Amino acid sequence: QVQLKESGPGLVQPSQTLSLTCTVSGFSLTSNSVHWVRQPPGKGLEWVGAIWSGGSTDYNSALKSRLSISRDTSKSQVFLKMNSLQTEDTAIYFCTRVGLATYWYFDFWGPGTMVTVSS
Amino acid sequence: DIVMTQSPSSLAVSAGETVTINCKSSQSLFGSVRQKNYLAWYQQKPGQSPKLLIYLASTRESGVPDRFIGSGSGTDFTLTISSVQAEDLANYYCQQYYDTPLTFGSGTKLEIK
Numbered sequence: 015q016v017q018l019k020e021s022g023p024g025l026v027q028p029s030q031t032l033s034l035t036c037t038v039s040g041f042s043l044t045s046n047s048v049h050w051v052r053q054p055p056g057k058g059l060e061w062v063g064a065i066w067s068g069g070s071t072d073y074n075s076a077l078k079s080r081l082s083i084s085r086d087t088s089k090s091q092v093f094l095k096m097n098s099l100q101t102e103d104t105a106i107y108f109c110t111r112v113g114l115a116t117y118w119y120f121d122f123w124g125p126g127t128m129v130t131v132s133s
Numbered sequence: 134d135i136v137m138t139q140s141p142s143s144l145a146v147s148a149g150e151t152v153t154i155n156c157k158s159s160q161s162l163f164g165s166v167r168q169k170n171y172l173a174w175y176q177q178k179p180g181q182s183p184k185l186l187i188y189l190a191s192t193r194e195s196g197v198p199d200r201f202i203g204s205g206s207g208t209d210f211t212l213t214i215s216s217v218q219a220e221d222l223a224n225y226y227c228q229q230y231y232d233t234p235l236t237f238g239s240g241t242k243l244e245i246k
Contacts, residue, residue, distance in 0.1 A: 108182055
């Protein structure tokens with residue numbers, strides 16, 4: 015069955031770099047795109063970026079200068095790296111899957127990982 | 134960027150009532166090639182990740198109860214929940230996938246009286 019799971023450090027100091035991993039199963043990264051969505055505490059959902067099935071990437075323009083998404087298809091893992099972290103980056107980070115290449119809605123989500131930016 | 138405006142931001146209803154949540158996009162989400170509206174609805178219960186309810190504006194995801202109904206076209210969309218149940222306590226979000234950046238509405242918090 016399709017599963018996604020995020021992992022990461024939990025606490026990051028301001029100005030440091032965040033590294034998150036999304037490990038997937040039940041589908042191939044070369045068939046489905048994987049996206050990152052974040053949610054600040056008590057707030058709404060924000061699309062962060064994506065790595066498409068062909069390997070190209072797309073980023074939220076507000077984060078683009080600080081963000082990198084990559085993958086290791088042999089390990090079924092997608093990576094998010096965001097530098098120069100600020101307190102506003104405190105959020106739950108979800109990885110999620112697009113089921114159909116032509117329609118970019120999210121049919122499966124990971125449980126999310128909480129990232130707190132604090133000294 | 135396509136801006137998604139959701140209303141109301143919150144509402145409280147009694148079990149058995151019908152609820153309507155609105156979502157308006159800053160540009161049309163109707164794709165002329167496939168003749169489809171590129172809009173989805175999600176339900177997020179407290180402490181959980183979002184769950185897909187509706188895609189293509191009106192198609193229910195497998196396993197979603199038929200009391201959840203999506204409608205609308207172009208720039209105006211609605212999620213209707215008929216005969217609300219206690220388990221429907223959640224935040225509801227619309228999302229456009231007509232173009233990147235993908236964008237969400239600000240959410241509607243549904244409370245049960």
